[in-house]
Amino acid sequence: xxxxxxxxxxxxxxxxxxxxxxxxxxxxxxxxxxxxxxxxxxxxxxxxxxxxxxxxxxxxxxxxxxxxxxxxxxxxxxxxxxxxxxxxxxxxxxxxxxxxxxxxxxxxxxxxxxxxxxxxxxxxxxxxxxxxxxxxxxxxxxxxxxxxxxxxxxxxxxxxxxxxxxxxxxxxxxxxxxxxxxxxxxxxxxxxxxxxxxxxxxxxxxxxxxxxxx
Numbered sequence: 001x002x003x004x005x006x007x008x009x010x011x012x013x014x015x016x017x018x019x020x021x022x023x024x025x026x027x028x029x030x031x032x033x034x035x036x037x038x039x040x041x042x043x044x045x046x047x048x049x050x051x052x053x054x055x056x057x058x059x060x061x062x063x064x065x066x067x068x069x070x071x072x073x074x075x076x077x078x079x080x081x082x083x084x085x086x087x088x089x090x091x092x093x094x095x096x097x098x099x100x101x102x103x104x105x106x107x108x109x110x111x112x113x114x115x116x117x118x119x120x121x122x123x124x125x126x127x128x129x130x131x132x133x134x135x136x137x138x139x140x141x142x143x144x145x146x147x148x149x150x151x152x153x154x155x156x157x158x159x160x161x162x163x164x165x166x167x168x169x170x171x172x173x174x175x176x177x178x179x180x181x182x183x184x185x186x187x188x189x190x191x192x193x194x195x196x197x198x199x200x201x202x203x204x205x206x207x208x209x210x211x212x213x214x
Contacts, residue, residue, distance in 0.1 A: 002076075002078075002108070002149055002151065003075065003076055005075075005107050005109075006088070006106030008032065008034060008070070008071045008073075008088060010035070010068075011066060011067070011069075012032055012033075012067045013032065013065065015065045016030035016060050017060070018057055026054065027053045027054065028055025028059060028060070029049070029051050030050050031048065031050070032069060033045055033046070033047055036102075036185055038188060044192070046104075046185075048075075048087070050071055050093075051090065067095055069095055070098050071092070071093050072091055072093075073092070075104070076088075076089070077149065077194065078140065079147040108151075108196045111176075112136045112137050112138035112176070113137055114177060115136070115137075115173065116173050119134055119171065120132045130157065130163040131156040131166075132154070132155040132163065133153070133154055134152075135150055135152050135153065151196055152196070153201075154196070155197075155201065156197070170203040176203065176205070177203060178203075179201045180201075181196040181198040182199065183196060184196060184197065
């Protein structure tokens with residue numbers, strides 16, 4: 001599972017249309033283009049499919065192609081071929097006072113597995129602050145196969161604390177983890193890179209059924 005509560009700013013690439021869900025409730029659907037930065041200054045265009053519940057035909061004129069928008073909601077990130085697909089369920093869309101700068105910011109919620117080996121590296125930032133750098137993957141079934149999406153994580157200890165404080169004993173190869181933190185999206189070699197600055201991390205253990213009644 002890879003989801004995030006986000007604020008997104010971009011430009012509508014495909015004008016809104018009205019649709020209905022399985023319960024016959026109306027919603028708006030449109031595509032927003034967001035330009036992601038990269039280290040070389042070229043960037044990459046990222047298309048996000050937005051669904052906005054409760055949309056009406058009278059709202060269509062607000063969400064036309066080339067309109068700048070800010071969208072708040074839940075971003076669902078999935079693997080699609082060799083790339084990633086982004087689906088945003090909006091709870092608020094604004095066309096007023098929209099920044100000229102594109103971006104997607106928010107809190108990432110991740111559930112998946114650590115690597116099989118060499119699960120982390122000890123690093124220091126430019127100010128000499130130590131942190132752990134590690135990767136984890138989340139798998140989902142697509143057709144008859146499982147595909148994995150990787151996320152890079154940075155975990156800093158509390159100010160003044162040692163690096164060992166962010167290396168719990170349970171942090172072992174292929175351990176299941178649940179992680180929350182700051183979402184970071186960027187383009188690298190024309191691919192979207194997912195990163196996260198960890199705010200909370202714990203081992204994920206499925207709850208066992210207890211007090212069963214037979």
